Amino acid sequence: MNDLFRPVRAIKFPAIGAVSVIRAAGPAPPGPGEVLVGAEFLGICGTDLHVLHGQHPWVRPPLIIGHECVATVLAAGEAVGFAPEARVVLNPLVTCGHCRACRSGHPNHCATAKVIGFRLPGAGRTRFVVSAAQLHAVPAGLDPRLAVLAEPLAVGIHAAGLAADLDRILVIGSGTIGLYVLLALRAQGAGAITVVEPIAEKCLLALRLGAHAAIAPDQVGETAEFTTVFDCVAAPATLDAACRMTLGGGAVVVVGVAEAARQIDLPRMQRFEIDLFGSGMYVPADIDAALAALTTRMIDAAPLISAVRPLDGAQAAYAEAMRPDSVKVLIDMR
Structure with missing residues (x-):
């Protein structure tokens, strides 16, 4: 044989x-x-x-x-x-x-x-x-x-491409996908990026990869500050924080996978015309873009x-x- x-x-x-x-x-x-x-x-x-x-x-x-x-x-x-x-x-x-x-x-x-x-x-x-x-x-x-x-990086590239205003960014969660979102945002020329993460080692890694700030969850404020928020956890508390911290006319992109239905502050989302996007994996072009970015070292x-x-x-x-x-x-x- x-x-x-x-x-x-x-x-x-x-x-x-x-x-x-x-x-x-x-x-x-x-x-x-x-x-x-x-x-x-x-x-x-x-x-x-x-x-x-x-x-x-x-x-x-x-x-x-x-x-x-x-x-x-x-x-x-x-x-x-x-x-x-x-x-x-x-x-x-x-x-x-x-x-x-x-x-x-x-x-x-x-x-x-x-x-x-x-x-x-x-x-x-x-x-x-x-x-x-x-x-x-x-x-x-x-x-x-x-x-x-390239495959997990394509998830980050796809998510980063959903929002139009990348001036001030909040990324909730710097696990694997959160860090790929961070790398993709940096490659797309995003402005200041703040990462929320409870694990100190991952905060340090996020800063090494280009985040402008990395804070613990209890340091997240009550006042909207960000044009786009990427929720890479999708827990009830993180989704609530994402909706609360997004400026009017901004967007929340949910990248984390929730194991059950979630509630959102719809009155606030409607009043301030905040878009809510779900990011579902990627398309083939995102994988090609990931391979190209890794090859050229645009993304390390x-x-x-x-x-x-x-x-x-x-x-x-x-x-x-x-x-x-x-x-x-x-x-x-x-």
Whole structure:
């Protein structure tokens, strides 16, 4: 049997709170429009951790996890524009391609979309077959450990692009996504950016990445001061603060994922004509923009990498990703 199709190693959550590296069935040969890739690095996402600990609203173990992935093309079916050995980044959002949202250039609005690693088998496998339509070419010279950051960075780029007035910015939460929003805002030429974050180490990292100020949640005032507020937590208290701290005519962009319905101060939002945006993942162009920004060093995301761990150490890697001061832990899948 061709070595490309032999059994693979994969990261599985067999039950809530459990991480295993298993031996799984090997991939089938790629068909028309498909590509067989070999994973290089896998990023651990906050949503992965929610699934692992039974905190995700609709995804539960057991499953093979992983959606932040940089890989190398090993073989390709017919009508594929990627040659063997090309390096690619995965777009895990699989959409129908023919609904109104998809046809209008907003595949992130597709009502039947599914995400690899949650509703579809994950990329946490040493080799797997995927549609070529889900892949983005990595520019020559970009370190794969940075290229794997393109998918989460695209979340920040998409969110930052929703608001028009970037004069005075508040970013609530400097976890992984909050820091990517910060980097994207800096690259877009935003004015003064204040970050709200309870963990001192992450406040320092936000300042290192270009925030003009980093404050604790109890330092948030009562008077509106900001033209746009990005809520990267989406808790009741943070959403209330976001609405309160936005100036008239400004905008609140909710990037964090709420596990339940939220209330907002609608009278104030209406009286002062404050826009409320929900930011849902990204479109393919955002991933391309992320790859370009990482390649040109317009965005330096290297400080966000907390650790790189081997596949055999996957269990410890997910535990490390849970640490309050951790940002992005990578797993070397090679």
